[in-house]
Amino acid sequence: MSQAPVYKRILLKLSGEALMGDDSYGINRTVIERMVAEIGEVVKLGVQVAIVIGGGNIFRGVAPAAAGMDRATADYMGMLATVMNALALQDAMRQQGIVSRVQSALNIEQVAEPYIRGKAMRYLEEGKVVIFGAGTGNPFFTTDTAAALRGMEMNVDVMLKATKVDGVYTDDPKTHPDAMRYQRLTFDEAIVKNLKVMDATALTLCRDQKLNIKVFSIFKEGALQRVVMGADEGTLVTC
DSSP, rough: OOOOOOOSSEEEOOOGGGGGGTTTSSSOHHHHHHHHHHHHHHHTTTTTTEEEEEEHHHHHHHHHHHHHHHHHHHHHHHHHHHHHHHHHHHHHHHHHOOOEEEEEEEOOTTTTTEHHHHHHHHHHTTOEEEESSTTSSSTTOOOHHHHHHHHHHTTOEEEEEESSSSEESSSSSOOTTTTTTSSSHHHHHHHTTOOSOOOOOHHHHHHHOOEEEEEEETTSTTTHHHHTTSSSOOOOEOO
């Protein structure tokens, strides 16, 4: 393992579900504080951190009512849920002394800055964490795709997909204990084998722009720091 970070700038993709912990929906305060502490350790190493966050933990609570709803309307509701998560993450960072900025792809300037690429780049260079909310700002696109887009726009070295599982496996490790973890995969393998690393649009974008993806467990203590230090943690998806 390297003595210095192997990545200078990262895009961390956090699912909304990761913020729930063991709760059925919403934000688990203990979980978000622990995640922020892990992010803080990486920031101290001098790594520039951008974050794209999902909204499934909040949208899950209204999903039954959204059944049969117009798809675009439901997607906009999901985008607003990601902004709520971004604000919660920013507040947790403030309490731990981490300077961050929230930028939203939807124009809601009372609570978040609009997404402006140049400002986001400057914040990263200043050592501030940038949290991107509202996905791409367009319905029919997932936050995985938003993460791929923002990662490319921010010229990051790698996209880190934080999940509940410590990598990509040949099968579901919960139901198949003999499932093996892939140490390395190609984008084409991930797409052809339908391994659900990210949605197909995001994977194709990353493949075409040669933006590697590292899948790891955000729930393993110290995993984020080990990833940026180049340890054998999780699964690397590459060309």
